Amino acid sequence: MADREYADVTDVVADWEKFLKRQYNKKERVELAKEFPHKRSLYIDYRNLEAFGRRGLALADQLVEKPEKVMADVKDALVRLGIIGEKDRRRVHIRFTNLTRKTKIRDIRSNQINTFVAVEGILRKTTEVRPRITAAVFKCLECGTITPPYPQSYGKYQEPFRVCAQCQKKTPLELVPEHSTFVDAQKLRIQESPEGLRGGEQPQTIDIDVTDDLTGSSAPGDRVVINGILRSFQRVNGGTKSTLFDIYVECNAIEVAEKEFEEVNISEEDEAEIHELSQDDKIYSKIARSIAPTIYGNTDVKEAVALQLFGGIPKEMPDGSHLRGDIHMLLVGDPGIAKSQLLRYIVQLSPRGIYTSGKSSTSAGLTATAVKDEFGDGRWTLEAGALVLADMGMAAVDELDKMDKEDRSALHEAMEQQTVSIAKAGITATLKSRCALLGAANPKMGRFDEYAPIAEQINMPPSLLSRFDLIFIMTDKPDSARDMAIAEHILKSHSVGELIEKKKRMPVEGVDDAYIEQQLKPVTPDIDPLLFRKYIAYAKRTCFPTIVPEAKEALRDYYLKLRDLADTNKPVPVTARQLEALVRLGEASARIRLSQTVDIEDAKRVIKIVDTCLRQVAYD
Ligand code: ADP
Numbered sequence: 001m002a003d004r005e006y007a008d009v010t011d012v013v014a015d016w017e018k019f020l021k022r023q024y025n026k027k028e029r030v031e032l033a034k035e036f037p038h039k040r041s042l043y044i045d046y047r048n049l050e051a052f053g054r055r056g057l058a059l060a061d062q063l064v065e066k067p068e069k070v071m072a073d074v075k076d077a078l079v080r081l082g083i084i085g086e087k088d089r090r091r092v093h094i095r096f097t098n099l100t101r102k103t104k105i106r107d108i109r110s111n112q113i114n115t116f117v118a119v120e121g122i123l124r125k126t127t128e129v130r131p132r133i134t135a136a137v138f139k140c141l142e143c144g145t146i147t148p149p150y151p152q153s154y155g156k157y158q159e160p161f162r163v164c165a166q167c168q169k170k171t172p173l174e175l176v177p178e179h180s181t182f183v184d185a186q187k188l189r190i191q192e193s194p195e196g197l198r199g200g201e202q203p204q205t206i207d208i209d210v211t212d213d214l215t216g217s218s219a220p221g222d223r224v225v226i227n228g229i230l231r232s233f234q235r236v237n238g239g240t241k242s243t244l245f246d247i248y249v250e251c252n253a254i255e256v257a258e259k260e261f262e263e264v265n266i267s268e269e270d271e272a273e274i275h276e277l278s279q280d281d282k283i284y285s286k287i288a289r290s291i292a293p294t295i296y297g298n299t300d301v302k303e304a305v306a307l308q309l310f311g312g313i314p315k316e317m318p319d320g321s322h323l324r325g326d327i328h329m330l331l332v333g334d335p336g337i338a339k340s341q342l343l344r345y346i347v348q349l350s351p352r353g354i355y356t357s358g359k360s361s362t363s364a365g366l367t368a369t370a371v372k373d374e375f376g377d378g379r380w381t382l383e384a385g386a387l388v389l390a391d392m393g394m395a396a397v398d399e400l401d402k403m404d405k406e407d408r409s410a411l412h413e414a415m416e417q418q419t420v421s422i423a424k425a426g427i428t429a430t431l432k433s434r435c436a437l438l439g440a441a442n443p444k445m446g447r448f449d450e451y452a453p454i455a456e457q458i459n460m461p462p463s464l465l466s467r468f469d470l471i472f473i474m475t476d477k478p479d480s481a482r483d484m485a486i487a488e489h490i491l492k493s494h495s496v497g498e499l500i501e502k503k504k505r506m507p508v509e510g511v512d513d514a515y516i517e518q519q520l521k522p523v524t525p526d527i528d529p530l531l532f533r534k535y536i537a538y539a540k541r542t543c544f545p546t547i548v549p550e551a552k553e554a555l556r557d558y559y560l561k562l563r564d565l566a567d568t569n570k571p572v573p574v575t576a577r578q579l580e581a582l583v584r585l586g587e588a589s590a591r592i593r594l595s596q597t598v599d600i601e602d603a604k605r606v607i608k609i610v611d612t613c614l615r616q617v618a619y620d
């Protein structure tokens, strides 16, 4: 309403003129006019619009409500200012960035159709860039008359009529490509990013139609904000039109986010709490107790996972090579030992965690695939797999031993170089996979054979195993003391759970919140999971420790000892990678204390962990 009154009393184009004059001074406008014969797009920052007083706010509102009118108005203003010519109107795009209000994919509703939206997500699929016809010109095969351009809409090819306007004959029409207009087109699919999902929700997706100068500007795995007009089109089921409509976004601008963890907001109070925690002398055991507290024991695994969550420091070498900071970990264990449970818990602690299974993961598998399917309407489509979607985060891959062959070979590159290269048909691409991998696997025969050497029962080639910084063997040998403790622990969590459920239905005598809290103690994390996530994000953002000489010596000496002890017949080779692993783990250990130095205590801590792991698989 307000917007209509506003439009009645003011000249909107004049307002756009004023706005543009504010953005570009006279000299800049002259420059712009010189650029526009080649330039395709003018970008307008939405924040500037909002900062342009009451009128700016009204224009900003109009953009959301009537995007097409706004784009035409801006072009009018550009023509009036002499920046573009009349004839440039069709060719030039007005693009808007940095919208303040973002819509979640799952919250998109029909009342937003034909409005301007900004949707956040992670790019899952992209097709090749191919020309699409936007205005088709036909020729009558009877009399040779050329028709005027016939506009084509998204998705379906439309032929104008069956009767030639000139000769009045019913006639086949032939497309004349050289008189028709084409545009570069690409289709994308984005999905909700993992940090926005709670408790195992399936990510939802939306498709994006990208044209002209925006095509080819993003790759699967990119975190993007897509700005554009929400469009709908009618579904067709086997030739008949349905009453259901599908939606997509007609893309106006793509913003690619590069920064790590910017989604995690850390307040000043959080910061103070994090600093206090980091100075606690029991911080390492506190952290271990905050990882999957309902799972009993496995303290060594939990300590190692803590280091993995904090991670080491990635480094760019002077020769251009890249050293990863992410720590890869593998759990090989008997069934029913809570591996899956652990993985599911840990992805929730990681600020960007993805849980997937080597066996049942999506068609794109762990790395990436190129396929020609109906999504691309005959074009090749590149689809990101789990490790690419987990870029800058953590991928927890259950049943890693069951992954398919193609992934197995691609995993080498994905883990060490942290890239995924695809060269297939028309598609060549290198995607980023800068994530920490936490894998779980069963032994070769499903469970460990007590009488065979453990190391030989891991179902993975040495080349792959050597890329893990830590490999844990989890055996389920009956041990009455431990079994008793686990049983107590499991039964305890179950009975507390029962109590909570019961109390929901009716009051239980003697059971109040304080009582439940008391009972829950052993299965409640020491550090609240939300704060824990922030702690990790904060450490990764602010803490970049260096190794003190004493710690360096300790790591070096241990590595030399390892090389001496290593049994070359074992499947897990001791290579220079172990030394790099020690450095990364040391850095992670220092980060937990928010320390700027990796000290001797860090070195000792990580040597102990690495030694526990290697003792079982690399030497005796
Ligand atoms: P895996 O993936 O190793 O085969 P799961 O993660 O599916 O095993 O675990 C099986 C069940 O046993 C889970 O419900 C888990 O909570 C329980 N469990 C196994 N070990 C423990 C433990 N140490 N503490 C608590 N629960 C456990």
Ligand code: MG
Pocket (backbone or CB within 6 Å): 339, 340, 341, 398
């Ligand atoms: Mg399992």
